[in-house]
Amino acid sequence: MASQAAAATGLIGRTKDSSEGAAVGAMPGKPTGALRFGPFELDFDRYELRLDGRPVPLEPRTFDLIALLACNRGRTVTRDEIFRELWPGRFVSDAALSSQIRSARKALGDDGTRQAVIATVHGRGFRLRSNPDPDVAGSTPTTRHAPAQRHELLPCIAVLPCAPTGDDGRGAVIAEGLTEDLINALSRNRWMRVVTRNSAFALGRSGEPLDEVLDRLGADYAVTGSVRLAGDRVRAVFQVTQTPGLRCIWSERFDRPFRDIFDLQDELSELVAARIASQLGISEQKRAARLRPGSLGAWELYQLGSAEFYRFTGAGNRRCQELMRQSIARAPDFPEPYARLAYAMILESVYFDGPTDQTHLDEALRLADRSVMLDDQEANSFFALGRVQLARGEYGLAIDALETALELNPCHALSHCGLGDTLVSDGRPEAAIPCFERALALSPQDPFRWAFMSYRSLAHMFAGDCEGAVHWARSATLVPNAHYWARAKLISWLAHSGDLDAAHANVAPLKRGCPGFSREFARSRLFFVRDPSHLEFFLDGLRRAGVP
Known part of the structure; x- marks a missing residue:
């Protein structure tokens, strides 16, 4: 922590009992030891935030912000002070600060509506409350550690109302229908949480800045878009913005002839949902890679393992399996790592030099079955089950599992590919080709x-x-x-x-x-x-x- 934050509380060079809320050592300009507030503990030596003894996933600048507020607990820290401490010598926008406040609140189980831990002092800055409400602090599902319910591990995305341009009333109809269909399509990806339509529409049309909207919705990502009509042509543009930082991580334009409105909305919502899902997976892998090893929860371990998986190397595959087993150990009821581990074991047998014996295939089947048992509405679980069954020579069962995956999520590109591959193995190559066409159309930049x-x-x-x-x-x-x-x-x-x-x-x-x-x-x-x-x-x- 920088010297100004510590000096403001007179803590440099002495230690206070944890019941008084702080313990910092004598290293000039930088607190050491630990500082407690509510159920949380800031460990300055390990650069770690802990909730009830368990590390909370946290990016370095968010740690610095929480530390600054904690070292000044009960006092309003002005926006200028925060800018000087977090971004010394740099000019950054208010949106960057708002995004960091949102991330800090999320880590502390707070949000912009409750402000049970971090209070906004309008026109001045922010204050860490002297006595955070113990029934609220740490209660929001953001720590992503076992024991945790599955929804506590997942990133949240808000689809804000699509904006029509021009005076053509058809554009407004298409825009609203597209937004609703996109919410529905994204909701089929069970590994993400999607903000409900009513909440997203109410705040999305409030006129508030995007970072404040996302803070109030508790969303990690926002989907925004616009629709324009010109004659018999429709142009739809969509973007995904990530917090903190309000950085655009994906944007794409779709030009289509104006035809049956429902066919148009179905096509665009499925394409956009599939491409957003692919980009969010990559974004979550990068976010997990920025965290310190001690801050990794089940979701972050799963994402790091997925990044290794997509290297398509023997070493990467083995590392993926190790990380998936660690994720399972952290959250035994989290279905995704079981599915990814099962599929990694099959690819190890086919692509690399892994075992091909029945014991190995039986374990892969057990893991895939466990994933399905934990969530029988998850397309990726049935995808993994289908790939395991193909490797076991159970062709009919494999086709059934992959068709089930596509019933659950028609936008799941991997399942289209898996079904095509299984149909080829089953002697039906002509029927397989449309499956591969659909997979590529849905996710043209897919790691697979x-x-x-x-x-x-x-x-x-x-x-x-x-x-x-x-x-x-x-x-x-x-x-x-x-x-x-x-x-x-x-x-x-x-x-x-x-x-x-x-x-x-x-x-x-x-x-x-x-x-x-x-x-x-x-x-x-x-x-x-x-x-x-x-x-x-x-x-x-x-x-x-x-x-x-």
């Missing part, structure tokens, strides 16, 4: 998009379209995080198309990606393929290309 393309190449090849197979396999290899299996498929399809020179040229990059790759290795990893002729066809292409 290389798989959407790579699996699609299988469908084209076994449907007799060699040119399409080569195109999609090559497209998959161009994605930065593409797994080496995508190149293996490209090599086989090029060989079968007669382009042996190109096939040979891709063997060296394949070996760089997987030095031990061989036809025998491929055979051992593709243990789940239903039709032996499909496996032999793939291996024959590798043989023609010179893969040992």
